Amino acid sequence: MGKVTSVPHVERSNDRSGRSLPNSNAIEKKVNKKAGKREHHLWMKRDSAGSGQKALNLVRIVSELPNDKETIYGALDKWTAWETEFPLISAAKALQILRKRNQWLRLIIVAKWLLSKGQGLTMGTYDTLLLAFDMDQRVDEAESLWNRILLMHTRSVSKRLFSRMISLYDHHHMPDKIIEVFADMEELGVKPDEDTVRRVEHAFQKLGEEDKQKLVLKKYRSKWKYIHFKGERVRVRTDAWDG
Incomplete structure (x- = not known):
């Protein structure tokens, strides 16, 4: 004999025509179950909104304080x-707000405080902090952080961070440093984007190493680029257009 599967019993009642109707208690349980899911979803939305308000509160706190590391650290601890x-x-949202407002000094202090707590050890935080160092003319501190990143995350450093560091050195006219970072990039097999290729090319040009400049272009420059021609975006070969 085949296996009999038990079916949960649902009380039913009959209407005037004799048709069987499910018990109202069963319907009520289903409605309550759905309502519970909806309530949980709303709780998640409230939590997300709360983090934004906390971020704004943090920005307000640090913006009203003097440019003193210990004072700001104390306020952040509170x-x-x-x-x-x-x-x-x-805290991460607060960093983004400070970045949009170009409050580089405050951003640096908050980011350093985060890292000192063992929090925010992400490529996004590192990228934001390197940008702040660049904008605040702190090349030495950027180099120190960069060396720590390479030491801790050698095989997982993103293209974005390599590009950020090369951009920083380009901004401060340090072609030899650009080449150093690019060498690490190649060693780790990270393919540069077009902006990075352009900066590396110019660095080799400034250093008088035209052969290496040509090698970089040959290896990494895109074969195609887009131009606007008669109001339309047209794809053309890079070498043909340059010629």
Whole structure:
């Protein structure tokens, strides 16, 4: 004999025509179950909105303080004092707000505080901090951070960070340093984007190494590029257009 599968019993009642109707208690349970899911979803939305408000509060706190590391660190410690979990999302949002407002000094202090707590050790945080060092003319500190990144994340350093560091050295007219970073990039097999290729090419040109400049262009320059011709975006071969 085949196996009999048990079916949960649902109480039913009959209407006037004799048709069987499910018990109202069963329907009520289904409705309550759906309502529970919806309530959880709304809770998640409220939590997300709360992190944004905390971020704005953090920005307000550090913006009103003097340019003193210890003072700001103390205020940041108070900001997290009553949190059961470290408010990392709020802190990350605060960094982005400070970045948009070009408040580089405050951004540097908050980011350093985050790292000192063992929090925010991500490529995004590193990228933001390197940019802030660049904008605040702190090349030495950028180099120190970069060396730490290479030491800790040798095989996982992103193209974005390599590009950021090369951009920083280009901004401060340091072609020899550009070549050093590019050498690490090649050794780790990270393919440069077009902006990075252009900066490396110019660095070799400034150093008088035209042969290496040509090799970089031959290896990495895109064969195609887009131009606007008679109001349309047209793809053309790079070498044909340059010729």
